[in-house]
Amino acid sequence: MKIISWNVNGIRAVEKKGFVSWLLNSGADVVCIQETKANPSQLDSSLLSPGKSDEENDDAPLFAQALEKRNYSYFSYFNSAKKAGYSGTAIYTKTEPDKVEALGVSEFDDEGRVTIAWFNNLAVISAYFPNSQAEGKRLDYKLAFCDAIFKKCTQIVKEGKNVILCGDYNIAHTPLDIANPKANEKNAGYLPEERDWMSFFTQNGFTDTFRMFCSEGKHYTWWSYRMNAREKDIGWRIDYQCVNNSFKDHVKSSTILKNVTGSDHCPVMLEIE
Numbered sequence: 001m002k003i004i005s006w007n008v009n010g011i012r013a014v015e016k017k018g019f020v021s022w023l024l025n026s027g028a029d030v031v032c033i034q035e036t037k038a039n040p041s042q043l044d045s046s047l048l049s050p051g052k053s054d055e056e057n058d059d060a061p062l063f064a065q066a067l068e069k070r071n072y073s074y075f076s077y078f079n080s081a082k083k084a085g086y087s088g089t090a091i092y093t094k095t096e097p098d099k100v101e102a103l104g105v106s107e108f109d110d111e112g113r114v115t116i117a118w119f120n121n122l123a124v125i126s127a128y129f130p131n132s133q134a135e136g137k138r139l140d141y142k143l144a145f146c147d148a149i150f151k152k153c154t155q156i157v158k159e160g161k162n163v164i165l166c167g168d169y170n171i172a173h174t175p176l177d178i179a180n181p182k183a184n185e186k187n188a189g190y191l192p193e194e195r196d197w198m199s200f201f202t203q204n205g206f207t208d209t210f211r212m213f214c215s216e217g218k219h220y221t222w223w224s225y226r227m228n229a230r231e232k233d234i235g236w237r238i239d240y241q242c243v244n245n246s247f248k249d250h251v252k253s254s255t256i257l258k259n260v261t262g263s264d265h266c267p268v269m270l271e272i273e
Contacts, residue, residue, distance in 0.1 A: 001029045001030070001271070001272050001273070002026075002027055002028045002029050002030075002269060002270070002271050003028065003029065003030045003031075003032065003124060003164060003166065003241065003269070003270045003271075003272070004026055004028040004030070004031045004032070004257070004267050004268070004269045004270075005031075005032040005033075005034070005126065005166035005167055005239060005240075005241055005267060005268050005269075005270075006031070006032070006033060006034070006239075006260075006263065006265060006266070006267035006268075007033075007034040007035045007128070007167075007168040007222075007239060007263060007264075007265040008033055008034070008035060008036070008262070008263045008265075009035050009037075009263040009264055009265065010035065010036070010037040010038070010263075011033065011036045011037065011038055011043065011047070011090070012037070012038050012042065012043065012044070013037075014262045014263055015043075015044060015047055017261070017262040018262065019047075019262065020047060022260065022262070023074065023092060024074075028092075028269070029093065029094050029095065030091065030092070030093045030094075030117070030124055031074075031091070031092040031093075032089070032090075032091055032115075032124065032125070032126030032166040032167060033089065033090040033091070033092070033126060034088075034089050034126060034127070034128035034167050034168045035087060035088065035089075035128055035168065036078065036080065036087075036088035036089065036090050036112070037085050037086060037087070037088060038080065038085070038088065039078065039080035039088070040076075040078050040080070047076075048076060073094070074092040074093060074094055075092070075093050075094075075095075075096050075097070076090060076091070076092045076093075077090060077091045077093075077097075077100045077115055077117060078090045078112075078115070079102050079109070079112040079113075079114065079115040080112045081110065081111045081112040082110050082111070082112075083111070086111070087111040087112050087113065087128055088111075088112035088128070089112055089113065089114060089115040089126040089127065089128050089167070090115060090126065091115050091117045091124065091126050093117055093124075095119065097117040097118050097119055098118045098119060098120065099117075099118045100115065100116065100117050100118070101116050101118075102114055102115065102116070103116070103148060103149070103152060104152075105148050107141075107144075108145055108148060111130075112128075113127060113128050113129075113130070113145065114126070114127050114128075114149070114152075121160070121161040121162060122161065122162050122163075122164070123156050123161060123162070123163045123164070124164050124166065125149075125152075125153075125163065125164065125165045125166060125167070126166055126167055127149060127165060127166065127167035127168075127169075128167055128168055129142065129145060129146070129149075129167065129168060129169045129170045129171065130142040130145050130170065131170050131188055131189070132170070132188040132189065132191060132194060133188050134188060136188070136191060136193075139191065139193060139194075142170070142194065143193060143194075143197060146194075146197045146201075149165065150200075150201060150204075153165055153205075153206065153244070154204075154205065156244075157205060157244045157246070162243070162244055162246070162247040162250075163243065163244050163247070164241060164242070164243050164247075164270065164272075165206070165240070165241070165242045165243075166240070166241045166268075166270070167239065167240070168222075168238060168239050168265065169198070169238055169239070169240050170188070170189050170194075170238055171189055171190075171194045171195065171197070171198050171238055172184075172189055172190050172195075172236045172237060172238055173195055173198040173199070173202075173208070173237075174195070175217070176215075176216070176217035176237075177217070177219075177220075177236065177237035177238075178190060178220075178235075178236045178237070179218075179220065179233070179234040179235055179236070180234065189236065189238060190236075201242070202242070205244055205245055206242045206243065206244055206245065207242060207243055207244075207245055207248045207251075208240055208242055209240075209241050209242060209243055209248070209251050209254035209270055210237075210240065210241070210254045210255075210256070210268070212248065212251060212254060213253065213254055213255075218233070219237055219256055220233065220235025220236055220237050220256075220258075221235070221236070221237050221238060221239035221256055221265055221266055221268060222235055222236045222237075222238050222239065222264055222265045222266075223235040223236075223264060224264070225264055230264075237256075238265075239265055239266075239267075239268050240268070241254060241268055241269075241270040243270075250272045250273055251270065251271070251272055252271040252272060252273055253269075253270070253271040254268070254269070254270050254271075255268070255269050256268050256269075257269055
């Protein structure tokens with residue numbers, strides 16, 4: 001099973017850059033999307049076929065549609081922010097999930113921060129962690145989200161189930177995960193409080209799957225649009241696919257798809273058995 005996660009920085013923008021073609025040729029069973037910046041009613045038919053909105057389907061907590069191209073289908077589930085053009089997560093999947101849900105915490109669900117798809121006893125989560133912003137303006141909100149997602153993942157594991165937490169964590173964990181660590185020590189995404197939480201998370205039951213296979217630095221998933229940062233490979237590794245420790249033996253590979261363009265992030269891919 002292949003699971004890809006990608007912050008597309010606006011699904012309508014990336015659709016114009018060949019997203020549908022990429023999706024249908026990705027070979028992924030599940031694709032987790034972050035920062036959709038749209039709700040399904042705004043999306044082109046190339047992304048969605050007709051379906052029902054939340055208002056038309058009281059049993060569905062999230063908007064569900066089937067994308068049909070090239071003789072096979074992806075089901076898609078969107079959790080959009082109340083604020084137009086902001087945040088939002090989604091999941092595309094070849095197999096219809098048993099259920100789809102949000103985080104269940106209104107202050108984060110209002111921003112569409114989490115979409116969870118269940119496949120038997122496996123929860124695949126698409127999460128868009130908040131940016132703590134300049135001078136830590138939203139750091140408290142960010143850390144509250146981190147606490148809530150940790151509690152959710154821990155509860156899933158306590159119930160004897162497994163979790164794959166995919167997404168843009170907006171945290172570069174260690175100096176290996178950022179091109180210029182010293183220069184960014186006071187910047188959002190590399191604040192001590194954020195890095196400490198990531199250490200806490202990976203020391204309390206969860207594994208950063210990329211680090212299972214690669215212990216080296218200079219592997220990034222996000223580059224600023226300024227100063228030709230991507231061309232110079234001056235980046236940050238802030239996109240992760242973490243699993244509960246008891247599930248990590250099922251992980252076959254974890255890779256960064258650096259050559260996929262269309263966003264300031266590139267996708268990451270996890271293969272499990």
